[in-house]
Structure formats: C-alpha cells, structure tokens
Amino acid sequence: MRQAQPTRQWPAYNTIWRWHFYAGLFCIPFVLVLAITGGVYLFKPQVEAALNQPYNQLNIAGLPQIASAQVNAALAAAPNATLNAYELPLTPQSAVQVLVSESGELTRIYVHPKTLQILKIEQEDNKLMQVVHRLHGELLIGSIGSNLVELAASWTIVMLITGLYLWWPRHMKGIAGIVYPRLSKGNVGKNNRLLWRDLHAVTGFWISFFTLFLLLSGLPWAKSWGGLLKEIRHIGTGNVVQQDWTTGRSADINSHRNTIFSKINMVSKADSEHIDHIRHEHMADKVGMHQVMMPQIDYRPLDRLVTTVKSLNLAPPVLISPPSKKSPEWTASSKAQNRPLRADLILDGVSGSVKSRKDFADRPLLDRIIGTGVAIHEGQLFGWFNQLLGLITAIGLVLLSVSAIILWWRRRSPGLLGAPQARTEPSYAPLLVASIILLGVLLPFLGISLIVLLLVERWVLCYIPPAKNFLGLN
Numbered sequence: 001m002r003q004a005q006p007t008r009q010w011p012a013y014n015t016i017w018r019w020h021f022y023a024g025l026f027c028i029p030f031v032l033v034l035a036i037t038g039g040v041y042l043f044k045p046q047v048e049a050a051l052n053q054p055y056n057q058l059n060i061a062g063l064p065q066i067a068s069a070q071v072n073a074a075l076a077a078a079p080n081a082t083l084n085a086y087e088l089p090l091t092p093q094s095a096v097q098v099l100v101s102e103s104g105e106l107t108r109i110y111v112h113p114k115t116l117q118i119l120k121i122e123q124e125d126n127k128l129m130q131v132v133h134r135l136h137g138e139l140l141i142g143s144i145g146s147n148l149v150e151l152a153a154s155w156t157i158v159m160l161i162t163g164l165y166l167w168w169p170r171h172m173k174g175i176a177g178i179v180y181p182r183l184s185k186g187n188v189g190k191n192n193r194l195l196w197r198d199l200h201a202v203t204g205f206w207i208s209f210f211t212l213f214l215l216l217s218g219l220p221w222a223k224s225w226g227g228l229l230k231e232i233r234h235i236g237t238g239n240v241v242q243q244d245w246t247t248g249r250s251a252d253i254n255s256h257r258n259t260i261f262s263k264i265n266m267v268s269k270a271d272s273e274h275i276d277h278i279r280h281e282h283m284a285d286k287v288g289m290h291q292v293m294m295p296q297i298d299y300r301p302l303d304r305l306v307t308t309v310k311s312l313n314l315a316p317p318v319l320i321s322p323p324s325k326k327s328p329e330w331t332a333s334s335k336a337q338n339r340p341l342r343a344d345l346i347l348d349g350v351s352g353s354v355k356s357r358k359d360f361a362d363r364p365l366l367d368r369i370i371g372t373g374v375a376i377h378e379g380q381l382f383g384w385f386n387q388l389l390g391l392i393t394a395i396g397l398v399l400l401s402v403s404a405i406i407l408w409w410r411r412r413s414p415g416l417l418g419a420p421q422a423r424t425e426p427s428y429a430p431l432l433v434a435s436i437i438l439l440g441v442l443l444p445f446l447g448i449s450l451i452v453l454l455l456v457e458r459w460v461l462c463y464i465p466p467a468k469n470f471l472g473l474n
Contacts, residue, residue, distance in 0.1 A: 015432070016162050017420040018472075021408075023159035025417075028401045030152035035401075037136035038214075039394030042379035042387045044129045045337065051128065055095040055110050055119060064113035067096075067306045068299035073116040074098035074109040081107060085319035086302060088310060095119050099319070143223050146247075147445070150222035153215045154446035158439065160212055163204045179205065193410060200403035207396035210389065217373030223247050224445065233366070244339065244363070244371055297322075304352030305330055312354075315341035329355065337380040339371040419472035 040047075049056075064070075071086055074096075081100035089096055095110040106124035111117070124130060131140075139145035169178050176182045181198035219225045226247035305320055315336035323329055330347040339360060346355045360368065375381040379390040412418025440447030461468045 012429075013166070014420055016165050020159060020162035020166060021419050023155045023162065024404050025408075027152050027156045027159050028404060030149065031156060031397055032401050033139070034136060034149070034152075035394040035397035037132050039391055041129065041132050041136055042390045042394075044132075044378070045380075047129055048127075056090060056093060058093050058095060058112065060093055060112075060114050062114060064092075064096075065116055067302045069116060070096045070111050070113060071098055071299050071302060073118070074100060074111050077109055077118045077121060078102065078107060083297075083299070083322055085321045086306070088306065088316070088318040088320070089113065090316055099124070137218075137221060146223040150219070150225055151445045151449060153218065153222070154439075154443040155449075157212065157215055157443065158446065160204070160208045160215075161435075163201075164208055167201050167205050177201065193407070196403050196406050196410075200400060200407060203396050203400050203403070207393050207400070210393050211397065213373070214377055214390075214393065217370070217377040220370050221245055221247060221374075225443075228444070244342070244367060245374060301330060301349030301352070305332070305347050305349065308347065308352045308354060309345070312343075312345075314343055320347075323349075337375065337378050339375045340368075340381070342371075415470070417470050417472060421472050 065073075067086060071083055075081065075083065075098075078100050081102040084099040084101040084106060087097040087099065094113075096113050098109045098111060100107050100109060108120075108122050108124050108127075109118060110120040112119055125134070134140055137146060137149060139148060141148075167178075177194075177198045179202060181195060181202050183195070220229055220243075226245075230243060230247065299322070302320060302322075309318060309320060309332045314332070314334040315338065317335050318332060319335060320330065320332045321327070327346075330349045332345040332347055334342045334344075336342055342360050344358045346357075347353070348355050360371065363371070372381065376386060377390075379387040408418055436450065440450055457473065461471065461473060
C-alpha cells in the first residue's frame, strides 16, 4: 500500500516554474507592446509641446479677438459640429484650441486669436499620443483589445509573483546573481546561459514591485475590470458614479454622444425643444452645396468666463465647456496629467462668477487613490524622476522579455515546447491553492481563464497524446 505523502506547506519549485513559464509564454508579446508604448507615453507633455511649438509662437500684434468670436470661427469651419470645450491658450502667443464634437467624434481646431484664421484641424483620436494611448490600452481594436490587455495584465501579475518566488535565493552564497548579474569572463563567453539567467532574474527583481504597481493602477481603465468596479461602487452608494477616468474608447464615444446642449441665454425654449429637427434643415453655402445647419447659439458668456478662469491659474490644460444635458451649467476643468492638481468648477454664465469648486482633495478616497496611481502610472506625479522611473521599468520589461525568449529557445528540445516537466504526482500546497483562489476572485479574467485551462487539460488534451507530449504534460 502506497504511503500518503505529507501535505506541503509551500508549493514545489517545479510547479511554480511551470506556472511562470506558461504565464510568460502568453504575456511576453503583450508585455513588449505595453512596455514600448508605455515608455513613449511617459513623455506625452514633451512630445505634444514639440508638435504644438509652431502654434505656441505666433506673432500676434494688438489685442486678440473675444473668445466667443474665436469659437464661432472654429464652428464655421465645422458647420455640423457642436462646441465641446474651449481650451485656454497657454501663452498670449498661443493659438486658441477649440474642441468640437460631431457624432461622438472630437475634432480639435486651432484658431489664430487675432485674425481668426483656421491654422489646423485634426481629429482628436488621430493625434500621435492618442494613438499611442489607444495602442497601449486597447491595441487599437476597441473593447476586444481592452479585454486582451486586461487578461495579459492578470497573467503578468502571476508571472511576476512566481518569478519572485523562483528568484528567492535558496542555495546561492553571496549576492552575485541575486541583486546584480555575474559578469565574470567565463559567463560572458560563448556558453553564456548563466549570464542570461542572471540578467533575467536580477532585472525581474529590481523592476517587479514597480511593475506590479503599474499593472494594478492600470486595471481601473480596463473595460471589464473598470466597468465592474464602477458597478460595485454604484450598488454600494446607490448613486450614479462620476469617475475621473473612462473604461475604454467606447465609453469615451458614449460620453461625447450624450453631451447635447440644453438652452442657454439667447436660445429660446422652442429652439431647444426642436434642436434635433433644426439639425436636419439645409442651407445653400457660397458654392451652392447643402450643409446641415445648427441653431445659432450665443457664446457671449464665454467672454466673461475666460477672464474669471484665467485669474484662478489652474493647472493646464484648462477646458471651459457650455451647458449640456449632462451638466446644465457652464463648467471649467483642469485636465492636468498630474491628477492631484486637477479642479472642476461650476460657473455662472450671467455674472461670470464661480458657483462651486471641487478640487482633488474633495473627491472620494477611492478616486484619490486611483487618481494618484494613474498620475504615477503616466509618469507625472513627481516630475522628471517619475518619468525616469517609468522609463527604466519599461526598458527592464523589454530586457526581461528578451532574456526569457533566449533562455527558453536554448533549453527547449526539438519538437517540444520546452515547458518544465510536470510532477508525476503534483502536490497542491495550501498556500498555492489559497493564492490561486484569491487572484482568481480579484482578477476575474484570470479566474475564468484558469477554469478554461483546467477543463482543456483534463478533458481535451488527455485525448490528444501528441499535444500532451508537446506541452510537457506527460
């Protein structure tokens, strides 16, 4: 009779190695994309400042036109659009940037503040850093991409945790190969597997903690995890949750589409009620073509509000938005990437005064925690050092991925995947089981994928011996 083996308190090394191997095999392509795009996005302020330099150094003689005239000039260049926001110019020599919305799509129009000449028109989604942002968060394929990134992020967390377990020194003497790679002459020669092992392990140790932070701080932006968090908050509070971040591009588009103007100042109630009918009326333009006409809206309150908001010295960029169904008052917001500097104002369009102000410190605790995490994630909370820390992490992730590929390729046998061999009788340590259950609950995509993998291994691969052998399950 076979004697029962004692229950292990800690999981077997080979078991953790297999988890680490398969997690890395799936994650590495995503890690490379996210590391490269994230490293570029860290420098969004510098990149956009360089791209906008020609529009921030205009030769402006005399006083600029009033803000309402600048807005009307922008809307004349986009007759079917509605005003989304007026962005305060950075300097007296800067072009005015007006955001207009049409069918949920945002367009940015650069207007000369004095001559009202249209200097540039570009789709907001086509801006370089917006493309990088969407590639980083959604792989440019919308909700499916967001879900794939969330799944990859969940498995990357597993990869990092198991990697730290494997890194933990057991039989090594000294700190060489633990906190710095062994660069002796013999290790750098042709047979340099030990060097690549050290580069992989040491790099993983130094960047794991900040990488884990980046992964966790990015989850609220993911469509599934972030949407679930919003629903839980809604159930908990019983109120509609207004978050300072969106959960994917589809949420952005819906937000823009729901922003329809209510009546303001010189627009009559009848015009407001029939705005949808007026949108479909046609008029002939100077070349005889027909265009959709929007009702004329009086933007003169903007002239008073610009003066008020400028005096507050909010962190740029600062956007002033007209009333809408979502917000029946004029509003102003600082959209600084350093989110603790942000502020939201409700304005009185008649008097030009501030009716209320909500700073970052006034937000709910969870919003402040996530907002601070996002500011660190984007490299903006503590200046250049935050950017440098993020860049080092991104470079480390690329090195980690490349070294993993080299190590895997060198150790694999021809015709096999190269996974560490499974134990004949795997023992499931309580700590491992508890960790899997906890991670599966906190990261639903991870939990679902684990169940699918278990079912495939138990009920599919067992009937396909070649696949089972290739994956190292024999």
